[in-house]
Amino acid sequence: xxxxxxxxxxxxxxxxxxxxxxxxxxxxxxxxxxxxxxxxxxxxxxxxxxxxxxxxxxxxxxxxxxxxxxxxxxxxxxxxxxxxxxxxxxxxxxxxxxxxxxxxxxxxxxxxxxxxxxxxxxxxxxxxx
Numbered sequence: 001x002x003x004x005x006x007x008x009x010x011x012x013x014x015x016x017x018x019x020x021x022x023x024x025x026x027x028x029x030x031x032x033x034x035x036x037x038x039x040x041x042x043x044x045x046x047x048x049x050x051x052x053x054x055x056x057x058x059x060x061x062x063x064x065x066x067x068x069x070x071x072x073x074x075x076x077x078x079x080x081x082x083x084x085x086x087x088x089x090x091x092x093x094x095x096x097x098x099x100x101x102x103x104x105x106x107x108x109x110x111x112x113x114x115x116x117x118x119x120x121x122x123x124x125x126x127x128x129x
Contacts, residue, residue, distance in 0.1 A: 023047075023081075028108060030082035032058070037074035049082055050104050055089060055125030056080060057103040059112055064094065064119040078123065089123035096120075 023029040023046035030049035035042055045068045048059040060066065069092070072078045077090040100120030101109050 025084055027083060028105075030056075030080050032068060032072075033079040033081070034068055034071045035075050037071045043068065043071065047080075048108070049080060050108070052103045052122050054091075054093075055123050056082075056087065057095070057100065057120050057122045059100075059104060059108075059117050060119040060121060061112075061115065061117050069094075069121055072121075072123070080123075088126035090126055091124040093122045094119065095122055 023031045028048050028050060029046055032045045032047050032049075033042065034045065047068075048061060049056050050058075060069065072089075072092050076092075077088065080087045080089055095103070096119055100122070101112065101118075103120065103122065104112065
């Protein structure tokens with residue numbers, strides 16, 4: 001089971017705004033910029049992101065039913081700021097188990113396994129910002 005709901009709520013209100021100030025520069029964190037699927041509002045969400053053959057893979061530490069993923073799937077695209085660089089991302093593809101875990105560095109994979117994180121999303125990168 002991923003991170004409990006009460007921890008997720010606390011993180012959304014307290015930790016994420018603080019982490020958002022450094023996630024653009026502190027790997028493996030990155031900041032995902034996406035648009036709300038119904039509100040049209042712009043969001044910034046700190047995530048664990050890693051390079052993959054298609055572009056980027058993100059560990060779904062809160063599970064596969066997160067709002068940011070629904071927004072990205074509905075819009076089909078997002079922007080990711082990692083190490084100060086902007087990547088245009090599209091074509092999200094959900095991955096489960098070893099299919100997603102093998103795209104993450106071994107040390108991180110072990111930590112995610114301890115946290116029982118078994119879901120990932122891979123996004124294709126577009127060279128245009």
